[in-house]
Amino acid sequence: MATVDVEGVRKSYAGREVLSEMDLRMADGELICLLGPSGCGKTTLLRIIAGFVRPDAGRVVVGGADVTRLSASARRVGMVFQSYSLFPNMTALDNVRFGPRVAGLGKPEQIQRARELLDLVGLSAHEAKYPHQLSGGQQQRVALARALAVRPQVLLLDEPLSALDAKVRAQLREEIRRIQRDTGVTTVLVTHDQEEALSIADRVAVMNGGRLLQVASPATIYRAPSHGFVARFIGSGAVFSGVAEGGQVRVEHLSLAARAAAEHAHGTPVQIFIRPEKVRLQAMGGAVPDGAVSGEVCETIFLGALTRVRLSVHGTQTPLNIWADLASEHAEAFQPGSHVVAQWDPDAPRVMAGGDTAD
């Protein structure tokens, strides 16, 4: 339907910068998940695209046209809100046909289009119900149908699932994905749930502190995070600051095996990131091999097929934690308090430039 370009957008509230120099280009029909911790500016960015907030600088371009100065009602941007936003005085059907009605369509066309969309979200049987007679999940489906009824160029969803329970949430997110594919509308879905983002997005945009840190496919974001923050925010794993030393990263007195460190000049500050599924454990016996670390098991978390084990690493001033995911039947040997050696394939860790883990 339309490409969306956010170019150099900035926004401050009372002198505090909430969005700094935001650039995001979306292809036609793409589903981007905007992922980041609470307060990082996701809603603000969405509201700027929707036209509810004017940016201090920069442009919003939809389908090649600069809409920065247009009011929200002139933009043809569909929006689904975090809180329930259905008009309480109208039935589901009347909610959905509100857009076409405002646009001046004839009543039969309004109703026909509203019925099509209620059918798309699977709520045909509930068209005569008022919002308070619908469950939370149903209300958000109606809200989605209502937003789509104006045939928007862009669809914006601001944590539409966050108020729903886990089961409904998983079901509805698949449905959002299906509907988005069917309609082909360019979509931004805001979430603070990384699983949600990874499972349905074409690309994931990770935000922190008013900046976009990385915009890439879910697989890339997971496997090759560009920042320590992205690594820590997506999935789980350990990120340490250290210094590149050939095929190893030195963290205080420890040397951690990481072939990728060789790409960084000897002695430069880097961050090393190891996914828990790459870490192998064995009971302590004699010397610790080169590139491996020894530590004490602090806790084990049973996750069904997998058990996640947290180690506190020996030999560092600041306490370091490493996580290891083991098949649950192998995890019994590693009870809290036992001393173990953690190892990994030197190709597994990712090494990123920059020493500060807090970026």
Add this chain to the structure above:
Amino acid sequence: MSDTDRLGAGGWAILILTGLFFAVPLVMTAAFSFWEGGSRYGLEAYHVLLASPKLFEAMALSIELALATVAALVLLLVPAMIFMNLHAPKLRPVFEFIATLPFVVPAIALVAGLSALITGPDWLIGTPFYLVIPYFFLALPYAYRSIDVGIRSIDLPTLTEAAQSLGAGMGQTILWIVLPSLRSAMVGSALLTLAVVFGEFTFANVLLFHTYAVFINEIGQHQVTAAAALSVASFLLTWGAMLGVLVVGRGRATPIGAR
């Protein structure tokens, strides 16, 4: 009605005591209104009332004043409160303060202030509609509360934004969404205003206007049973109004849809 099963003896005792506290004075007043001297009881007092042309004059005046006050409140208060909630939520404490002022300032002080200060045009000061000004302020706290509850029960900013993103202008949003959502709150505030205006005595009496409350007082000075009859009638009237609020409030469950 399974809730009543769980009341227990203490609960019932409190309910009955409260009921008596309300019912006894009413029943006594009603009984008194039927008293015709000695041990005779009848409808004499009500006949006297109905025969008095002044009753209907006073009632008509009170109704007119009430409607005018309701109109003034709805036209001024509702838009102001919608605007405040949407665009100036920081002003809420100011609104709250103004809305409670009439509770703090005694009515008689208001009358004194009003009669001393106002030197307005004759078309206003010379007519009973002059009373709409003080009545507006007397009813303000009640009307404000009622509308405030209504506005808080809907997410006004989100609803307006939703409407805007669907292409609606401010006018359409207010007409098709905000006002219908506030319907029961507005009816509630109108009925409360009605009750306030009907019961107001100080202003009307001091400023020498013959309203319903003034009439009750007057008749009470020489025809006590008629006054009692009038009280009973007023009570039933008010009760009807309150019942109206309740019914409308419950009507929210199935509001009139937009066409």
